[in-house]
Amino acid sequence: MNQEDAASNLHDEIKISTKEKIFNASVDLFSLRGFSDVPVREIAKQAGIREGSIYNHYKNKDAILDAIIDYFKKELGQANLPDEETVSLMKEGPEVFFTRGAQIFLARINTPQFGKIWRLVLMESYRNDKVREFFKKDVLEEPLAGWEEVFKLMIEKKMIKSVNPRTLAYEYWSFVIFLIFDYSILNYEEDFESYLERGIDKMNHHTQLLLEAVKIKDKQSTLKF
Amino acid sequence: MNQEDAASNLHDEIKISTKEKIFNASVDLFSLRGFSDVPVREIAKQAGIREGSIYNHYKNKDAILDAIIDYFKKELGQANLPDEETVSLMKEGPEVFFTRGAQIFLARINTPQFGKIWRLVLMESYRNDKVREFFKKDVLEEPLAGWEEVFKLMIEKKMIKSVNPRTLAYEYWSFVIFLIFDYSILNYEEDFESYLERGIDKMNHHTQLLLEAVKIKDKQSTLKF
């Protein structure tokens, strides 16, 4: 326990409501073993209550999953850069734009909860219609459209060659999704934070290669990896 | 029913054993709703038998999943190009190599069963240790190592710039995995065959962009998309 936690326990005790305990226990268990493989009784046990109490706070088991997805959706929406910042960051040139942009984005989603819920979302997208719809819309389609705009703008500003911006958006975002996927299946036992650190390196490699393919200058730069 | 099927039914009637019926029903149901959400009774129903009969052919429910994975592993292993062909195909130049290589590979895995089992593998990699190990080893690590060798060879032959072959393998294969992932979550209701057709286009776009970044010639080719 670090100093801050100790202090807050002594003087400023943080009350975790029963509802939050249920929520947190569910995130832990669902993300590890999947929604349908976790009995309500086990959620209660992990939350330190009895199974009946859960129904004082959530209509049923499904409502817990719904709440988790809603929470994630909200948090994810707040992690995006506002448009003005996007435009001003672009003036620094494409390399800086992507490097800094990824840094800022990752810094905002860097909590252990996020790593767990990512895994949960990917898992349940296969079995739950609502989760799949969320994934399709909020994680794939909207970001893809956003990145398409970014690349279109870069082309207009002659920062990169005129290549179909849809293709570029796909190239960029599919790699992000792959990294999330890779984490969620193979590296979820690792700290989300330490995975993100390695992820940002991989992302930079990828972006550098992508820019190398679409850069306008004639001289070939030496790739540094 | 096409001519071939009709003919074989008339003269050369194909007997589907009960074990195969159970296997096929399980592939259908597991891939759609996930292993733990499919009751043994429903497998039996879909196979046209009673639940007790299943245990004449499989030790238990888990053994059915094991059998499916073993089957998939075997089939997937046979889909790879032998080394000699790889080397000879490489003489045609990188563009042809990737285009033809992808064509050949996809032609070999182009069965409806394959599409279903891909989805099943991705789903169960989250919940089943054996499936995850298969995925990690046979779907990620081994192909990555193989592609690293390919790129290393290309660099030695001065077909492409000297960029870390590991990075290039990762760039190439992660896109393949992304396509499989995309299919398994969002497009699994579509024909696997028709998805593969679109997939090969996307793959070619990706490869072309990747080669653009590592090609040796000074003149910049015009990307056709």
Next chain:
DNA sequence: TTTTTGAACGAACATTTGTTCATTTCAATG
């Protein structure tokens, strides 16, 4: 035809599941 053998059957079993509800607990309010 009789015997044998393995598959199919389906009732039965013990567990486990999500959910309900009458009762108890307990802290805030009067």
Next chain:
DNA sequence: CATTGAAATGAACAAATGTTCGTTCAAAAA
């Protein structure tokens, strides 16, 4: 202190689950 209302309890329930097993069936072997 007494009252109140919300939260917690845990026994109980029906439904569903994976698996077992004595019996029936049918086709091959004798």
